[in-house]
Amino acid sequence: MKNSWKAAAAAVFVCGWGGNQFTPLLVLYRQSGLSVVTVDALLGAYVVGLVPGLLLAGTLSERYGRKPVLITGTVLGLLASVLIATHSVGWIAVGRFMTGLAVATAMAVGSTCIMELSVAAGADRGTGARRGALWLTLGFGLGAGVAGVLAQWAPYPTALPYVVHMVLAVVALFYLFRLPETRTKSAQRGTGLRFAPARHPRFVRVIMPMAPWIFGSAGVAYAIMPQLVGDKVANWGLIYSTLLTVCTLGAGALVQPFAKNLDQATSARAVVFAMVIMSGGLAASAVAAVDRSPVVALIAAILLGLAYGTAMVSGLMEVQRLARPHELAALTGVYYALAYVGFLLPTVLALLSGVASYPVLLSCLVLVALGGTAVIAKNSRYHLPSEV
DSSP: OOOTTTHHHHHHHHHHHHTTGGGGGGHHHHHOOOOHHHHHHHHHHHHHHHHHHHHHHHHHHHHHOHHHHHHHHHHHHHHHHHHHHHHHHHHHHHHHHHHHHHHHHHIIIIHHHHHHHHHHTTOOHHHHHHHHHHHHHHHHHHHHHHHHHHHSSSTTTTTTHHHHHHHHHHOOOHTTTTTOOOOOHHHHHOOSSSSSHHHHHHHIIIIIIHHHHHHHHHHHHIIIHHHGGGSSSSHHHHHHHHHHHHHHHHHHHHHHHHHHHHOOOTBBHHHHHHHHHHHHHHHHHHHHHHOOHHHHHHHHHHHHHHHHHHHHHHHHHHHHHHSOOGHHHHHHHHHHHHHGGGHHHHHHHHTTTTOHHHHHHHHHHHHHHHHHHHHHHHHTOOOOOSSO
16 A cells, blocks of 8 residues: 555556647647647647546546546547547547546546545655646656657657557556555545535635646746747757756656645645746746747746646645545546646637737736736635635
8 A cells, every 4th residue: 555656646647748748749740731820729629628527537536436537547548649640630639639538537536546545655645745746747747858859869750759658558557457446435425526615715716816827837838938939949949849848847846845845724825936936937938039049938948847836736735625535536626627728828829929929928928927926915814614
């Protein structure tokens, strides 16, 4: 039981790998003749599968168990890579939808399973939250890094990266079949999310204004920045895009232990801290959009990565305090669904770029982020009740 959480972590890692291996290849797909709007739409297409998946996966795991739902999600991720490797726009879209379902399962069910197994082995809930966020972030980062390197220097750049993920998914499934079930009898009687925690002022006024920025920041860092400075890196666009992705997620992984220590039950100081860094990263992104500097874009990506990692962990810990045991997986799904709304940001900005320039759009985002920070800071003293 002591290390059984690692099997769930393997599933979270592999699903995260599959979810982000597509990102550094955006440059490659653009070079193949697809428009910027089409490529950004494919990047965000898996949100169509991910958001409903997040809302349903937790509830399904309360009814049928964590293990079968997590296995199903990992299989879907494997099949998604098979479809995306065909290099057909239609099948890529279907594969991205399936990838969304797989990542949703990893986030809502895998993260919950890691926390439950960690607590059962004697760790505190904060350690469980950090482990879940860390392995998801590592999957996102390494998936993007390996895919980008293979696409830059290996043969079959639109297929080989996905083959690597297929192999990893098979290995993860081998360990998943040994995963102990963590659903309790009381959870079995709870057939869905009781939305009282999601209506609590701390959720509405602290978590909701922050959550979309988690993946909104990541989208700005490794979807928008590469296209703004791409002509400055000549033939190194693909590997530069990979560098931005890895640095964003690497910073997000490294900051998570600090974010856990910064968390406090009676105030949202970790969330406020994340939003302050977020605003700074967006401001740096606006500067990079003006002077088209790859160095400034890299600095912006690192700042946004620090904000991403801090926000993810602090939000998860807030959710764990709000939810009862049988509500945890479902409320985690709601939290991540809100977070992934932000992943549509690159697509929205691409559509708006015909109306205003990227420097103007990114400057507006700074103002929106600062407004959200003010709302969170004003409401950060809502204490948790003894019962939600």
